[in-house]
Amino acid sequence: MLKLTTISLRAILCASSLMVCMSSQAQSQANNPSSNQANNQATSQEEMGWWDSAKAKTNKILDEGDLSIMIAGHTHHGRGTYTRERIAELNEHTWGMGFSKAIRTKEDNEESLFAMVISDSHYKPQPMAGYAYQWMKPLGDKVEVGGGLTALLISRTDYFSGIPFPAILPVASIGTRSSKLMATYVPRFSRNKGNGDVLFLFARFELK
Numbered sequence: 001m002l003k004l005t006t007i008s009l010r011a012i013l014c015a016s017s018l019m020v021c022m023s024s025q026a027q028s029q030a031n032n033p034s035s036n037q038a039n040n041q042a043t044s045q046e047e048m049g050w051w052d053s054a055k056a057k058t059n060k061i062l063d064e065g066d067l068s069i070m071i072a073g074h075t076h077h078g079r080g081t082y083t084r085e086r087i088a089e090l091n092e093h094t095w096g097m098g099f100s101k102a103i104r105t106k107e108d109n110e111e112s113l114f115a116m117v118i119s120d121s122h123y124k125p126q127p128m129a130g131y132a133y134q135w136m137k138p139l140g141d142k143v144e145v146g147g148g149l150t151a152l153l154i155s156r157t158d159y160f161s162g163i164p165f166p167a168i169l170p171v172a173s174i175g176t177r178s179s180k181l182m183a184t185y186v187p188r189f190s191r192n193k194g195n196g197d198v199l200f201l202f203a204r205f206e207l208k
Contacts, residue, residue, distance in 0.1 A: 065101030072096040078197030146173040178206040
């Protein structure tokens with residue numbers, strides 16, 4: 001189980017890094033059309049370089065990252081999106097736990113890998129594993145805030161028969177380097193009520 005989780009974490013981070021690199025390359029080509037032919041000729045070599053870079057980054061986080069425990073306990077469903085009757089049926093005490101490893105970049109931002117399991121809105125197990133990047137800003141000597149994105153795989157019994165599916169969500173935090181209150185948000189999928197608009201809260205504590 002641990003080996004399978006590690007493989008999933010490595011695959012998620014590698015894919016995320018590769019997508020970022022490909023996006024940057026596309027923008028560079030659009031800004032400099034005269035270089036398109038040369039860039040196309042080097043595409044296969046660059047893709048291999050991106051993939052190797054992503055794998056190296058994954059290994060760095062797993063090998064050098066600070067280990068933390070993640071504890072979940074509350075999910076808030078938007079009162080303007082769900083009826084009072086529907087909210088009464090949903091689980092907002094989404095208890096669960098997991099672990100993460102995080103490192104700081106040279107710009108003092110944060111990259112992390114994580115895996116956790118919670119009780120979802122329907123009282124069913126919801127495993128998740130992914131990669132997160134946060135831009136950090138100090139508020140004082142010890143307190144800092146962060147904001148960024150997370151790319152993850154989620155398994156839910158009410159979607160795709162429990163087959164894990166990918167998602168990219170915003171993530172934010174406030175606290176110290178060793179302990180943070182964190183949150184991510186699932187937006188509404190459409191104008192119809194009763195979907196999305198969910199705020200998920202959890203805490204992260206570094207294990208010394």
